[in-house]
Amino acid sequence: YAVANSNLGHDSGVEPGASFAFNNRQAEIDFGYRAVHLTAAAGKRLVAAYYGKRQNYSYFEGCSQGGRQGLMSAQRFPDDFDGIVAGAPAFNYQGLNAAGTWNLQRMFRDGLAGNLAVDTDGDGSFDSLALMDVLHSQVLDQCDTLDGIRDGLLSDP
Structure with a gap:
């Protein structure tokens, strides 16, 4: 099996809070939904290159911010994963x-x-x-x- 993960383009040690996305629309998009999609695609390419074949299954698991990522992936890129565990998803940030x-x-x-x-x-x-x-x-x-x-x-x- 193989595992991939992402910081969504946000290095909290260098860029505290939401400062990484200030006046940076692409950073907002990457953090919002795109980074998980790109990470999944890159991981699948690496698996295919290393093993010489595609993966049998692909799953996503996350909690809180990771749960939100799972919901966004299911909504925007439903073919990226065969299953998603979205635990305690953080959503409705205004609330x-x-x-x-x-x-x-x-x-x-x-x-x-x-x-x-x-x-x-x-x-x-x-x-x-x-x-x-x-x-x-x-x-x-x-x-x-x-x-x-x-x-x-x-x-x-």
């Missing part, structure tokens, strides 16, 4: 982003966890991590002995 923003607003509205990307005192640690340590200590102080023993574990949260 996902709105829900994520709403969740973050609820989580951080009282300032408890702070801003995840802020280091106000320059100690190299995000402020929210220090605040989470405070929260952890408070929870243990109030709840650790509810099971009859102080052991640093919450048996029934």
Whole structure:
């Protein structure tokens, strides 16, 4: 058997977030649907060249972003794969982003966890991590002995 994969043209270590596609329509298209199709075609050519015959079957499996890729492949290039497993596909990005923003607003509205990307005192640690340590200590102080023993574990949260 043979396996092929793709980063869809997005090297997240070099180009964080969606910056790779800023003012780059081809990058949007590649990430959106084309890269999986091209990867499948290239993989099939390599299999044929190496084994001297075409593959018997071709399958796609992915979850989250990979699940979205599977759905796009099924819709746009239905002949690329004999079967597709599209687990927990990420779709409706506008809705996902709105829900994520709403969740973050609820989580951080009282300032408890702070801003995840802020280091106000320059100690190299995000402020929210220090605040989470405070929260952890408070929870243990109030709840650790509810099971009859102080052991640093919450048996029934």
